[in-house]
Amino acid sequence: MIGSSAASGSVVGLDLGGTGINGARLSLHGEVLERVTIPTPVAEGPTAVVRAVVEAARSLTCPDTIGVGVCSAGLVDTGAGVVRRAGNLGLRDVPLARIVREAVGLPVTLEHDARAACLAEHRLGAGRGVGDLLLVALGAGLSAGVLTGGRLVPGSLGLGGEIGHAPVHPDGEGCPCGQRGCLEVYASAGGMVRRYRSAGGDPALSAADMAHAVDRDPLAGRIWTEGMEALGLGLRSAILLLDPGLVVLAGGLTGAGERLAAPVRTAVAGGLAWRRPPPITISTLGAEAGVHGAALVLLDSTGRR
Amino acid sequence: MIGSSAASGSVVGLDLGGTGINGARLSLHGEVLERVTIPTPVAEGPTAVVRAVVEAARSLTCPDTIGVGVCSAGLVDTGAGVVRRAGNLGLRDVPLARIVREAVGLPVTLEHDARAACLAEHRLGAGRGVGDLLLVALGAGLSAGVLTGGRLVPGSLGLGGEIGHAPVHPDGEGCPCGQRGCLEVYASAGGMVRRYRSAGGDPALSAADMAHAVDRDPLAGRIWTEGMEALGLGLRSAILLLDPGLVVLAGGLTGAGERLAAPVRTAVAGGLAWRRPPPITISTLGAEAGVHGAALVLLDSTGRR
Incomplete structure (x- = not known):
């Protein structure tokens, strides 16, 4: 029921890596509500990679979703929301946060994958x-x-x-x-x-x-x-x-x-x-750390934690 | 005149290094009011080194002094106020903050010399x-x-x-x-x-x-x-x-x-x-960085900046 689910809300976390895009919709308490894992189409070029991220974000958001947190391998400028350079992904100077934001119409944050994982381990995992x-x-x-x-x-x-x-x-x-x-x-x-x-x-x-x-x-x-x-x-x-x-x-x-x-x-x-x-x-948290960390960065940016 | 000087206040910064103890009494705005430089009596052993620090602190404090910031080479536990190990000074597990505090009857902080210098360069020097x-x-x-x-x-x-x-x-x-x-x-x-x-x-x-x-x-x-x-x-x-x-x-x-x-x-x-x-x-700030940084750490600890 949208009503009660909207009261609690959800957040999408996406982890963009060289082999796959790991995504999940999470409750605001961190429970996984839905999952998506798709291969990263690196061989098809940067446009295909960005399109795959957008599709993963779209498929996971629902009416109660408050935002999408993305984390990526490579050199990530968190403040600007730009993947500066990611050799394993074939990306260079891609304003990924803005692209996903315009596609889903929700707040979007971008973080480096290892930093996102570090935050997740600090809040939820081995580093509590x-x-x-x-x-x-x-x-x-x-x-x-x-x-x-x-x-x-x-x-x-x-x-x-x-x-x-x-x-x-x-x-x-x-x-x-x-x-x-x-x-x-x-x-x-x-x-x-x-x-x-x-x-x-x-x-x-x-x-x-x-x-x-x-x-x-x-x-x-x-x-x-x-x-x-x-x-x-x-x-x-x-x-x-x-x-x-x-x-x-x-x-x-x-x-x-x-x-x-x-x-x-x-x-x-x-x-x-x-x-x-x-x-x-x-x-x-293993392979889940990036998804959780990306979602935490989004939550922190909205003041909800 | 003690009266007017007490109104503004002063702070003592001491930088304990392997060759010398650099000290100064500073106004709360960072002007040097008085200076002391003495050789560190490393060859005479740790008791003599600690005594020299205490003497430097005593000689610089005056009635309007609000505290003494010390920084030291070596492994410094800032929170505990202890020099854990300083090979060039011959010190090991010396609770320097407490010793100076008891000698001068004022708040005393202890910081690592490079961290103190880093803070000073950030506030006053090349790193503003x-x-x-x-x-x-x-x-x-x-x-x-x-x-x-x-x-x-x-x-x-x-x-x-x-x-x-x-x-x-x-x-x-x-x-x-x-x-x-x-x-x-x-x-x-x-x-x-x-x-x-x-x-x-x-x-x-x-x-x-x-x-x-x-x-x-x-x-x-x-x-x-x-x-x-x-x-x-x-x-x-x-x-x-x-x-x-x-x-x-x-x-x-x-x-x-x-x-x-x-x-x-x-x-x-x-x-x-x-x-x-x-x-x-x-x-x-050159050789002055440690003294200024030590004083800044003390000021930060008292909430005066």
Whole structure:
């Protein structure tokens, strides 16, 4: 019944990633009321990707929906509502918030996917009660969401969290970005698969599979170990700078569970001899974090929380 | 005349560093009314260091003084008012705020020196109007002060900003902290002098002298260049994570001016090919930043600003 549902209201959260668009309509208390998952038509070009986001938003909104929160991979200018550059999505300078707003006639916010996930873990997941939180999203690329004093850190240009291109191995292997030794070359799911295949590994193996093959496939074992060590180096720099109370590992690779978390903890602790390392844990919201975080950003923007 | 001076009030700022204690009594508008600079008696042990801080505080307070803001090198727990560990000062778990408070009978705050300097540059110096600010203090050691959204980031344990031990060269040269390849091994004044002397350089040369000797002393040139490149690596990681609107270089090494700033800018820009690097500038408050910042922290704590 529209009447009573309008009294409570709903919000749509959309998470735009390189492989799929995850969407849900949520109650204002965060219960999932309806879900949509569609592949991201990256191969069909940016217009098709934007159209798919608009369709997902339209299909989920209903009369009681108060707004749509979108989060996206790539370089996201939250204030302007623009995806500045998202290589895995083929987007560049797309005013996604305005486009979706005009299509659905509702308030729309845009946030970076790792920042949205960080907010969701802080409010609803592994980071509840932790005001200084670092979330690292391991997927096709690698980026971070930072919360200090309970507030997200977008940075001066909305580019905060792009540690995938932090130089963990100066003069190391080349990165598609044009630089050398970037963290995501070694530690993202995409980077590990590229390194494994180019060294002659089984082309059918995904990065998540590699985590389970480390004992029987020495090449997978080496690439996985080097990835975890690189992640340890990147995390050490971030931990020393920010002193987070908790580090949450998120994104596609977290299906590996302790095969991911345990070696990362070891790599971090081994390089923070003079201070206690923060706890490092796996996201509890998993693939849902982006959708919930995007919806929370929209709710915060309307003053409803 | 005490009467009229009491009406306006004053605040004492003290900056405790490895070589000296810099102190001043300031008007509530930040004018310096009186100054004290004394050597830090590190060789005489922690009791003597604490006594020197207390004496400096006593000598500067007058009847209209509303409180004493102290900032210190080392690991500083701002909330607890405790210097957890300061190798260059020989201090460990010293409740400095309480000790000074009991000695002078006034409110006392304790802050990390780089965070205090960052706040001062934000309010009074090179970073005015910049809410996302990164300050790097280059002295005997190397640490950072971080401001996001206009607020200092102390971190969950008060250990934020300790990027001197970020691993810029994994498996690099040993650091007194027990790890390898730490940023401050290469880029702090103390680290550059150690590297220069152990390679046979002129024992009379300071790090600041090295900056001016790079053209006639090839060893000084190499050590200086490697230091600036290491600082570029450390800054790239920090810039990617936080996206500051400005980077301020502070501390003893900044006397080198453009001989410091120019190569750091080059090293940073060379490794941020896909994004615009933030401006990098030299502190305008120089050696005064800590004193002003310590006083500002005290004023903020009393609600007077």
